[in-house]
Amino acid sequence: MADLEGASSLLTEKEAEEIFYKDDLVKVTGRGVLTLDKFYPIREIRKVYLQRETVRFVWTRIIISALLLLPALAMGEGFIGKGPVGFLTILGLTAPFLLVGGGAVFSLVRPSYYLYFQTFLYDERVLESQSIFQIVRIKKAILKAIHLYQKEEAAYEKSGKILNFF
Known part of the structure; x- marks a missing residue:
């Protein structure tokens, strides 16, 4: 849980701990996405997309x-x-x-659906589910958290407190 500290210095503590989605395997907060084995900070996620399993032969x-x-x-x-x-x-x-x-x-x-994250450095398949509805709910929650983070980041940039080189 040490990764959670400082993951989002822009958001207030209440906003950072706001839970957008939670189930047994995934938790989406204002700080990031926590799966069973890894934490993905919201500030690093640039794109979230879905892909249907390609069934061959x-x-x-x-x-x-x-x-x-x-x-x-x-x-x-x-x-x-x-x-x-x-x-x-x-x-x-x-x-x-x-x-x-x-x-x-x-x-x-019943094809599988995959949720991918794209950052500056890599694309990673994060989740797999046979329920498109579950994957879409998780994607919407992540996009909502990203939007909140970007809104706060823009407000800080406008006030001149943060220099963003990207």
Whole structure:
């Protein structure tokens, strides 16, 4: 928590501790964004953007799984009526194809969304979620905190108390 001290000298203590968003994994305050493993000061964040996961070869996986599932079912047909051993054999032959195809369909239906921060030095993927609504709420809270910080910074610059070279 030592990173929190001095993270935002422009804001009053009350403004700096104002919580814009909080859940189990993320906390957005006037000082910065605190995730499970890292603290990102608001003053360093220049841009916040979202990106949807790029799902590759989904239709190829679905088609290959479907095509390979048919011979597996045909081979398993000889085991129908053989009791539990026959059922387990059919399940063993078809399960890998169902898992690969099912995983491909799931990635189409529920893609992941990423929240990125851009600073002067780097872009970093900070959060991942399958809920676009959660990511958007976090992004709005961060933008609100950045706006508050920039407003205070502009007021101090106008008064001549701060020299900003950027």
